[in-house]
Amino acid sequence: MTTGDERTWTIAEVAEDYDVTLRTIRHYEDVGLLSPERRGTARVFRKRDRVRLGLILRGRRLGFSLDEISTIVNMYDEQPGEAGQLHYLIEQIDVRRRDLEQRRRDLDETLADLADVERRCHEDLARLDGAASGAAGGRADGPAPRRRP
């Protein structure tokens, strides 16, 4: 019954909630990723739009292009349609899955590498601590402005 009067949001509220700029939201609309209703000229966001934005941002965090994100989020609200279409969609899902699984492998390898680097850091620190008896003051904690050459 109350399907017509759910809560709505303004663009500013959505932007605030999802920590993006108004420009970003409008851009997503420009490229067809979002299509909020209009009350006059103003955009009116409903729950669905927020969910979609959430999916978009998740895709963005994963490093997908807006184009890829577009194909992905559109998978979600694909109508049943005909069989060929469903087969095609399943195929596309498989492609995406393979991609994501490759990413997870990359990600886990990177995490392992980082853990390794960190371990070596701690070893080096221990070595420094052990040999630190000569220096005045054990704290030796400079601001360390040093970075890339």
Added chain:
Amino acid sequence: MTTGDERTWTIAEVAEDYDVTLRTIRHYEDVGLLSPERRGTARVFRKRDRVRLGLILRGRRLGFSLDEISTIVNMYDEQPGEAGQLHYLIEQIDVRRRDLEQRRRDLDETLADLADVERRCHEDLARLDGAASGAAGGRADGPAPRRRP
């Protein structure tokens, strides 16, 4: 011992092996991600350079910017240095790790969503198969002006 005469590669060979263009490799050198030796003007790639390129491409697959990749891969061959520097590095590693862990959450959620969509696809297919005896040709589907080309 034989530390000076390891195998080397040309830019074309590396590009072929890693499936990137020459331009890409040169670009990575431009931005300081790679720094192969030179024999005259020609680039000479050693094993280390290839490993580095591997790391770069892994970062790229993960959706990192070249700038981020730069800080990440440079972590790997950071010299022991002083304590403050090591602490800084450990801190940076932690930042990266948090990022990667967020990505993995995003990734797993996306995979779960895709699995869900796929499941619904199969359900729809089953439904279509079941109801396929009625209409001639099985295509009783009027509306729903369709999607992908």
Added chain:
DNA sequence: CCTTACGTTTACGTAAGCGTAAAGCAGTCG
């Protein structure tokens, strides 16, 4: 010597993903 194959540099082009004015409606508060 000339071609072919491979390498080089310099430099402009481009697509994506927004940033950032500039300028204009629409409601509302005093």
Added chain:
DNA sequence: CGACTGCTTTACGCTTACGTAAACGTAAGG
């Protein structure tokens, strides 16, 4: 009746990550 406030559109600008010529060097082979 202004003056805000918050929204809108239009449109040029910027960065990243390369693509894409253009023009030239160098070594091998016919």
